[in-house]
Amino acid sequence: MTQLLRGTFVVLLATMLMGFVASCSKDDDDNNVYGAGSTHKIVFKAIASSGCNIDVASYGIDGNPTTATSLSGTTWSSPEVTSEKGAYNATVAVNAIGVDASSTLKVQIWVDGELKKEGTASGQYLAASASYTF
Numbered sequence: 001m002t003q004l005l006r007g008t009f010v011v012l013l014a015t016m017l018m019g020f021v022a023s024c025s026k027d028d029d030d031n032n033v034y035g036a037g038s039t040h041k042i043v044f045k046a047i048a049s050s051g052c053n054i055d056v057a058s059y060g061i062d063g064n065p066t067t068a069t070s071l072s073g074t075t076w077s078s079p080e081v082t083s084e085k086g087a088y089n090a091t092v093a094v095n096a097i098g099v100d101a102s103s104t105l106k107v108q109i110w111v112d113g114e115l116k117k118e119g120t121a122s123g124q125y126l127a128a129s130a131s132y133t134f
Contacts, residue, residue: 039085040134043110044078044092050128052097059092083134092119093129100124 011037055078057068061083068076076094083090096105105126109117111134119130 002106021035032050040083040111041113042081042083044081044090044094045108045110046094046096046128047106047108048074048096048126049098049102049104050074052071052096052103053092054096054105057092057094059090061087061090063089065091066127089116089131089133091129091131093127096126096128098124098126 003117031106042061044057046054046057048054052074054071054073055069057066057071057076057078058068059068059078059081061081066078068078078092090111092107092109094105094107096103097132101122101123103122103126105128106121107128107129107130108115111132117130117132119128120130129131
């Protein structure tokens with residue numbers, strides 16, 4: 001009886017060990033890292049209500065900001081930016097001056113032609129921001 005229990009235990013242990021080794025051999029953790037393996041085409045946009053004036057925009061990828069100053073009008077769009085492989089985060093912040101307390105400002109992050117994130121603000125002095133993690 002003891003030999004039967006030992007044999008069963010050895011077979012069970014061997015099966016568990018082989019299952020563990022087989023499951024780990026196909027494990028590809030690199031695909032679970034944010035932004036790993038691909039680049040993205042990113043456009044940052046701002047849309048203000050009628051009569052507002054967009055003033056300043058700051059945008060970037062992974063803490064590398066670009067600031068656009070002396071802007072005017074109710075819309076603004078950044079040039080298309082290509083992220084590096086492994087990029088983690090895209091952010092945008094825009095300031096505008098509204099006509100009155102009912103004025104609005106919307107900022108958007110477009111990734112590969114798809115709207116991914118949006119932020120809004122309302123009031124006479126507008127500051128809207130958005131952040132997107134790849």
